[in-house]
Amino acid sequence: MLTREEAKKIIDKVLSYAKADETAVSLSGGRTGNIRYARNSVSTSGESDNMSLAITAVYGKRSGTATINEFDDASLEKTVRRAEEIARLAPENPEYMPMLGPQKYLDTNTYAESTAKIDPEYRAKAAFDSIDPCRQKNLTAAGYLEDSTGFSAIGNSKGLFGYNRSTGVEFSITVRTADGLGSGYAARDVNDTSKLSTKAATEVAMQKALASSSARALEPGKYTVILEPTASVELLQNMMGSMDARNADEGRSFLSKKGGGTRLGEKLFDERVNIITDPMNAELPLSPFGGGGGRFGGGGSDGRPQEKVAWIENGVVKNMYYSRYWADKKGVKAIPSPGGIIMAGGTQSLADLIKSTDKGILVTRLWYIRAVDPQTLLYTGLTRDGTFYIENGQIKFPVKNFRFNESPVIMLNNLEALGKPVRAGGHLIPPMKIRDFTFTSLSDAV
């Protein structure tokens, strides 16, 4: 783990050796650790350290990258020369864009000391807090905790420099009944591990496992559903990942318009749908640079600052994301692809949403989601780990899992109500009530 000053010193040294037209340096490293358990016992656990430096040299429109994990002067210089050699031999990239100059980055807060201090004992205790309550109730726990602590620094020969350090913990737990007829799930993700209780999350999964036992079969068809954030997050994430402007302009996106052009500015969703990204959000802080991705923040970055962006406002498509090349060609701002998405919601709790439902199905989790048709963003997948029938504002009984075939675009038009957003899978998502959600078959899976 390098400080800002230490990282800058190495990057400056690399740049002092550079002879190419342009040179960029990316330095990142850190530690990740994990513990995995199943059958109420730890199955695997490990820890891994890594630090590496990537140097990209550019001549004209030819670029070359070389990487190293040794940091003495001779190694650094050798790697600069190697990147320059590769660049000279590389094919021209007609879409190459000159590197960015100095950028102003937001001061986001993605680091927590509590997470950086995690050690094997901490992970063992976190697993114990999850396994022990299950053992006591004759339930079976399978869970996974992964923590990462690292930094990412970028710099180039045009004076750009950025540094960010971040921590993160992801935890998920599946609890099954001894007879295999009930299964419950919960997941949490935090930057600061002092906000995580593996025990509390496990208790939610335990409750769902017990309540989901001996599910009844309902006919597949169109149902009002309440999607918990762990259920809807992947569909929303997939939709946001499909908002690439170039694909839309080229006629091969759900945002392409019949007759040519795009659907930017069109109202495609219910007017209550508002989706933004905001690296400064206190509940979901993000790296200030990079187009998302990379456990330590800023992976694969071209140095573009992450800023607050409205993607969907009152149901209207407000922005698409661009490569720098395509934005330049189109003469628009090169908005990078979204990181953690924030969907606005209301004040109602999940319990409130259930209470206001005459007939419906509560879905804990959707699983094995795959694109069926990119034209309509039709996805298929299945419910899993806690699916319940609601009648007159109450959960009546568990139901067998369904396969769905549904598009998030259709789903966000059939919006009935939104609850209070919570963090799920690196995003902030409200529980949502949707009418006419399409279930196409039943599954015997528990």
Add this chain to the structure above:
Amino acid sequence: MQLSGAGIGGLMVAGIPVLGNTVAPERLLEPGADAAAKKRLADVALNAAKSKGATYTDVRIGRYLQQFLFTREQKVQNVVNAESYGIGIRVIANGTWGFAATSDVRPEAIARCAETAVAIAKANSRLQTEPVKLAPQKGVGDVTWKTPLQKNAFEIPVGQKIDLLMKVNSEAMKNGAAFVTSNLFFVNEQKYFASTDGSYIDQDVHRIWPTFTVSAVDRTSGKFKTRDALSSPMGMGYEYLDGLASEKIAAPYGLVGYRNSYDMVEDATLAAKQVKQKLSAKTVQPGKYDLVLDPNHLGLTIHESVGHPTELDRVLGYEANYAGTSFATLDKWKSKNFNYGSKMVNIVADKTQVGSLGAVGYDDEGVPCKQWDLIKDGILVNYQAIRDQAAIIGENESHGCCYADNWNSVQFQRMPNVSLKAGSEKRSVFDMVKGVDKGIYIIGRGSYSIDQQRYNFQFGGQLFYEIKNGEIVGMLDDVAYQSNTQEFWNSCAQLCDQDDYRTFGSFFDGKGQPSQVSAVSHGSATTRFNGVNVINTGRKI
């Protein structure tokens, strides 16, 4: 199969995980450390772990090389050369596994890493209720294994590879594609394994995957369609791209199947013509159809509905929190009469088939590789098991299917090649189509989804042709079939013969937490399934 992310610190390029550091292409040709040097380093780890109280230790010193090329139309988008080198140390202490890895391969760092692995095992042993029991494995001494290949892909100049992709792209555009992307993936795993059993195994494993996607766009209607390559990733060298006529299999409607040699330019040309036809193909009428499934499609169905449910770790609950468990429970296997499929269904697990992705000499816990039956005459007869699972199914040796995708990943049970045996009666796909009254002939890998116990699945494809009264009458669109695994395999009605047998494969089968990828092949001949439920996936937004 679920590619959800790269390993620790992984870089993603176009959704593909890149393991390790990017390097110059010529670096991929440099030999790594020699076996004697690796043996010395491995011994440092074995001794350090033992001195701290480990009762078993294995060490993997891995150098993982990748070269990925990405193009679209007449542009080279990216050429990635990556190298990852380091050491992973796995120990048993107090009956519990511990694992640690480091890219710092100095002896003192390796000793420290071994100590960390032991400390992790000890910290977790307090939670242990099922102490690890390893199936016995005699040390094999100093041995080597190498993928049999004619042309090392890393020795072929990048320029030659780009010329091929540019030719693929220009032929696709010439034949009517609106857009085309094409890629080449090459992987070389140089793995050195050592264990306290007395094995020192040096392996050199090569894989190749050429692929493309062509798109057609109708601006007026706003419709667009794609058609992906019908190649298969292989455990071969660059010779896979020779496009030998002897390895082409003619199929109805001018379609071509590729066995152990791929003609990428020909396939792209056909793809461009077919993708335009897809724009005006008839939308399918939902209902029951007899399906004729090409090996390049059926491989994925085998993977999801047979490969995964027979993984013993899933059956036992080790994957419950992520990939899921399995309907193929131990009681079904013990009964010796669980009809997984019809009598003609014979499915084998294999780690030795030449040219396959799964073929190696020894697995990642030093067990020599072999072939075994999973489903015999329709009955479930076995699972896929590694050393710490073999005793559970009454076997006293591992099946040899343990794998880690990198030095910094811990090895665990991974799917070997799982393949459906071809039929023994002489039958071509032309013969098979002739016998179908109302059916759909499906080619290529499309959308796929299956539940966490592997009962209910839905599959799409690349190309769909309607069969009426023994004849193909035209192309269909919006096709997906939904079924239940046992019902589906029991509807297996006819198999083409060995002449039609080909492998399908995946470079990036995902499993585990943290998620690891693995490459696996699935062989079959074209196969008929009767009365399968087909849905229409067309929607309007």
